[in-house]
Every structure is written in structure tokens, then in C-alpha cells.
Amino acid sequence: MSRFNSTMAYPHFFFFFLLILLSSLSLSSSDYKGNHWGGDRFWFGVQTFGQGGDKHVSTERKIRKVSGGPNYYPEQLYQFALISTDSQPDLAYTIEVEPNKKFSVWLHFAEIDQQVTGVGKRVFDVLINGDVAFKDVDIAKMSGDLFTALVLNKTVVVSGRSLTITLHPTKGKHAIINAIEVFEVVRAESRTLTDEVKALHSLKKAIGLPVRLGWNGDPCVPQQHAWSGVDCLFDAHRFKWVIDGLDLDNQGLGGYVPKDIAKLHHLQSINFSGNSIRGGIPSTLGTVTSLETL
Ligand SMILES: *[C@@H]1O[C@H](CO)[C@@H](O)[C@H](O)[C@H]1NC(C)=O
Numbered sequence: 001m002s003r004f005n006s007t008m009a010y011p012h013f014f015f016f017f018l019l020i021l022l023s024s025l026s027l028s029s030s031d032y033k034g035n036h037w038g039g040d041r042f043w044f045g046v047q048t049f050g051q052g053g054d055k056h057v058s059t060e061r062k063i064r065k066v067s068g069g070p071n072y073y074p075e076q077l078y079q080f081a082l083i084s085t086d087s088q089p090d091l092a093y094t095i096e097v098e099p100n101k102k103f104s105v106w107l108h109f110a111e112i113d114q115q116v117t118g119v120g121k122r123v124f125d126v127l128i129n130g131d132v133a134f135k136d137v138d139i140a141k142m143s144g145d146l147f148t149a150l151v152l153n154k155t156v157v158v159s160g161r162s163l164t165i166t167l168h169p170t171k172g173k174h175a176i177i178n179a180i181e182v183f184e185v186v187r188a189e190s191r192t193l194t195d196e197v198k199a200l201h202s203l204k205k206a207i208g209l210p211v212r213l214g215w216n217g218d219p220c221v222p223q224q225h226a227w228s229g230v231d232c233l234f235d236a237h238r239f240k241w242v243i244d245g246l247d248l249d250n251q252g253l254g255g256y257v258p259k260d261i262a263k264l265h266h267l268q269s270i271n272f273s274g275n276s277i278r279g280g281i282p283s284t285l286g287t288v289t290s291l292e293t294l
């Protein structure tokens, strides 16, 4: 299983991310008692950022351009917002995070405040840990209208233990925000091609694989714990692991070679010698070049 150590294309050469939910914050009213609003997001409602520096506004009006797939956001998210006050024109929200991680921050807005009548009336900057993430945010302008959803996202690296989002008004006195999501960005582990996993399961059953050989979980992932006797190859094109060799010689195996083994399209070698496995390797495995069988 280690024979391709130097030539393998390992997945960490690729940047492929999966978003893990850390925290979703909806500045919603109390009628949402921990409801799951769409997808796997759990919206946690708050009425204030604290310190008496904000007030909230809400509307029953329909919100336009509430997003569709792949991210489904509920309309209610945009019908409640926090607005800063004269005493504290900036709106700031801090969450605790693990240091030295990458985060994807999603900010949800809709101009639902009666005081703002159109474009240019409320403009603010958004800072993340003091750095400007979005400059001159004008919700009415960017979303195209009042009562219209606007979603902004930014990926940031945070060195410390807190992530602070600050909205600083530059035109009009107050900032506004409807909801915040913060995700930790992690690399998705690519998996083994499903058909090939199925084929290995058929083989496991057909040859009565001894328990000591395991063969549980994903055959190739994690690579340090690839299934014994299974050689894996990373297919960078499909972004999946595939099986390119089976070294099961002298394992005291019996049973037979199942038809499904033909699904292992990437096999380069099979060694079943020293066992008492019945049957042959299907001719459909046309690409197998160095079969050392039975
Ligand atoms: C996230 O932000 C980037 C950069 O502003 C933008 O191009 C992209 O469309 C945004 N993604 C979504 C789903 O809104």
C-alpha cells in the first residue's frame, strides 16, 4: 500500500473545501424557537448584540430575492434586523473561535428600516477583526431595492481567539444587519469511488474475508489506514480515490471471485496466489495488465 508514496497525487495538493457550520446567528424575533431554517443551518436567534447599543426593527412585508439553491435562506431571516443607535453608531458582534483557522463569514441584509428611503441613505463599511472586508455597503443599491435580500461572504484567516464583525456607518447614522453565519473552512476529504467500494464489499463477502483484515469504512481514506491488501490511487480528475491493486496472496482465503470485481476499472494488478479462491478474473477486466491469479 505504500508503493506509490513518491508518485501519488495526494489530495492535499488541491484546495477543496467543505464548510462546517460553526455558528449561524439570526437576529430574529422570538417566534423562532430553535427552528431549523433550511438545509443544515441552525439559526440561533438574538434580540440584541448587547451593551444597549442597538435596537431592532421588523417587518411583515415580503422580502424580494431571498436566495434559492444551493443555499436556502428563509424569508423570515430578512424580516428582522438590528440597527445601531446614536449612542453607539457601530454595530459589533464577536464570536469565540479556534486560533489560526480559516473562516467563511456570511452576512445577510435587507433594508427594512422605514427611515431609509432609498439608495445612498445608509452606507457602511464592514470590518472583520479591524480589516475592511466590505467597503461602502449600500444595501438598497447592491440588492437593487428596499425589502430585498443581500448576502455578502468573505473568507478570512483569524490568528487570535475571536472574530469580530464591525459595521461602521459612513453615510446615514446607523448600520443594520439581519443575520450572520460563520463557518470554519476545512478541507474535504475525498473518498473512494462508490462503485469500487461496492465491488470491494462484494469481494469481501465472496471470499469470506477474515475479520483480521478489517475492510471497514472507506477503503482508501484515511490513507494511513487504507484497507489491507488494497492499493489505492488518487484520481485527480474525478477527485476520488480508485483501486489499482489487490495484493491478497497467501491470506488463507476461500470462496470465489464475484462478478462485481469487473467494476474495479482502475485495477493494474491482482495477486490472489496462495489462496483457494475459485473462479477466474472476469475478461471484462481488460485493462488489467499484470494479473497474478489463483
Ligand atoms: C461570495 O463572495 C464572492 C466574492 O465577493 C462572490 O463572487 C460569490 O458570488 C459569493 N458567493 C455567493 C454564493 O454569494
Ligand SMILES: *[C@@H]1O[C@H](CO)[C@@H](O)[C@H](O)[C@H]1NC(C)=O
Residues within 6 Å of the ligand: 249, 250, 271, 272, 273, 274, 290, 292
Ligand atoms: C504474488 O504473490 C506471490 C506469493 O506471495 C509472489 O511469489 C508473487 O511474486 C506475487 N506476484 C506479483 C506479480 O507480485
